[in-house]
Amino acid sequence: MYSQAEENYLKTIYALEKDFSNEVSTNLIASKIKTKASSVTDMLKKLANKDLVIYKKYQGVYLTELGRLSALKVIRKHRLWESFLVQKLQFNWDEVHEIAEQLEHVKSELLINKLDAFLRYPKLDPHGDPIPDAHGRIILSKTMSISDMKIGSAGTLVGVKDSSATFLKYLNKKNLALGDKIKVIDIEPFDNSYHIETKTHRLVITSNVADNLCLKNVK
Amino acid sequence: MYSQAEENYLKTIYALEKDFSNEVSTNLIASKIKTKASSVTDMLKKLANKDLVIYKKYQGVYLTELGRLSALKVIRKHRLWESFLVQKLQFNWDEVHEIAEQLEHVKSELLINKLDAFLRYPKLDPHGDPIPDAHGRIILSKTMSISDMKIGSAGTLVGVKDSSATFLKYLNKKNLALGDKIKVIDIEPFDNSYHIETKTHRLVITSNVADNLCLKNVK
DNA sequence: ACAAATATTTAGACAAATCTAAAATTATAT
């Protein structure tokens, strides 16, 4: 199978294709993976040789079907392990990313399928991200980021785009958790900050934060 | 911390010190780890530089206290993961070694301690080997291998020296499992084979097999 | 359109871990 480095590139390219365009640039990958552009170029050539990506010099890169499926396998493992850590080992949602980064590279189809069964086939990980099934099928629920909502609209917090410990600890501190109902009270045009309200309290968040909160059933 | 390769060497040296003498030879390590003697020499120098082993050219190697504790940490992780795989994910005892070889290198003290708690602090892994605690303390129960027993003596099967899938599958086929009471009926001097008896059946095993079965409470 | 800025690739080096082949050391056998 693929090396850990290769798997990390696949996962990263998949995520960047989602967040940005279908063609992902060398520098974008480099900054995500915290490495140098030259290293990325080297790796892209290797991935292209293995038919995991389509790569044209200076033109960026995108995943082939094989690459996409391989990326989804890694993502499936990452999210199942995160679910295990939170549900079974009582980790907090802001502590699991680093560990799952390691666990996701353990090689055994049987292991991951048994883990899936043990967790009762969860559909979402602790950050609200969908978990691909054994065939790489993934349910993309239609969510809306707070930064796309209008004053007066409300919905349920079901996911976060940024699942770094920093951001998650911020949400903990502000008493925001998945499942909370959130209403947009006001948008300040000057700095684009959002005044929001939950069942228990009101607060102001920056547009950056608003952008990273995904709600469903927005009305 | 230490690399996967370093951890594998530490674990191997620890096991060989147990099974053989305190000084372990280059070739012995090479054959256990399935690599070349020259590679072992290189690594031993590296481990010696990190004060994990005492190494004198041509004289073999042994663990320092630091090396022993580091080895025990890896062994603790390996055995806890094996226990998890068997107890929680319903793996058979002959399927878990390879996967645990990967899982044992995941770095997080918190993870392994939480896993330990989740499993209710098991004392023995699925092969009857003792699991070191968080401080590297290990309970060495006094067991006897069948090859050291006399005709007429009996005991309870509590461990296997060889936990390769091949050997474990052999035991499955012969209907031998941990916890079984085993009695030595006869020893054939010609080929050193052992005639043994369990609650349910009798069988003949070679001296090699007898050597790998550990019994406790032998009388 | 074209100079300057930015992005990307190439070339060459490096560290970790391994290997082969040759040299050095230690063990063994007569």
Next chain:
DNA sequence: ATATAATTTTAGATTTGTCTAAATATTTGT
């Protein structure tokens, strides 16, 4: 005791993934 065998180490090469610095291509601003 010494030649032969076995073991171990050294020297130099290889692979993977990374890096820096220089070269090349693309984009941007005027």
